[in-house]
Amino acid sequence: MGKQKKTRQCATMKRRLSLRDQRLKEKDRLKPKKKEKKDPSTLKEREVPQHPSCLFYQYNTQLGPPYHILVDTNFINFSIKAKLDLVQSMMDCLYAKCIPCITDCVMAEIEKLGQKYRVALRIAKDPRFERLPCTHKGTYADDCLVQRVTQHKCYIVATVDRDLKRRIRKIPGVPIMYISNHRYNIERMPDDYGAPWF
Template sequence: MGKAKKTRKYATMKRMISLRDPRIKENERAKSNKVKKKDPSALKVKELVKYPSCLFFQYNTQLGPPYYILVDTNFINFSIKTKLDIVQSMMDCLYAKCIPCITDCVMAEIEKLGQKYRVALRIAKDPRFERLPCTHKGTYADDCLAQRVIQHKCYIVATVDRDLKRRIRKIPGVPIMYISNHRYNIERMPEDYGAPRL
């Protein structure tokens, strides 16, 4: 003989303690859904984005000769392809003394490219180039350059990479140097600081 089937009892619920039961502690009680009206006479607090003191109406007052120019990997490679001397072409573009700077990440990227880019590596090791040490982990140069430019607004970024350009345009007060028509051009640089009139 098999077991008799138990029929379900419909519309029955487990018994629960009411949320307003006196046995429940104060901090476990149900919170009221009433919305408190805001006082119109109260002071309104707004969080403003902190801009560095070196910016004056989006113009960077820390920029001035001698210019410190952060150089990207592809900028060196394109300079070699277009047969431009990096330091001399930078000076021709800005009409002032320029000090190209290379971070450890950019140097590591050039070294990883191998034997094909040995000319770029030799140029990067030029004593006229200033070497900047990196303290972060990894060797992704785009993040390194963007982070360095956010922290210190005294640099111009030299790159041909579209993604990096797009990223740096979002940072106020940072000029971008790029290659076009077999010469260097500069973008977002006020004319007072020596930018050529095109």
């Protein structure tokens, strides 16, 4: 078999309409204006996000007993594995009354997990838990929790998820509750509230 002959193709240029073409309208015939170069000596204006007024002197004044704690899916699962009662362990951690809150997204996530996590679903349906309705589209719980916490600074977020913790740490004035050594601990809680630091 012989070698197949290939003809070399020259680089094809994009066809352009000339400015005198009949198909062009009057406004398109005008040549584009050149952008003005910015003076480097002028001050640059930046838009810095304004922190809410409740974070006066770096302390979140909206946080106080009874504490409202947003619970994540994996927090319930890890609590079951560590054999911890959610409400009682939260009260032991914060030395105050705690109201665990669960959003529709988290509830949907637990329901999606199926029969294996039926104990977690039963705990989530506990009447002591406050149910928060979601108005946004989709059921991705992490985005839902981050969005809710940025809007309202009155919540503590209970999670074991590293990525979610990293996202919440970027939001000022939101404490994080997590599990370590078979007990609940709190992170970034102001000292004024008497919360234990371990």
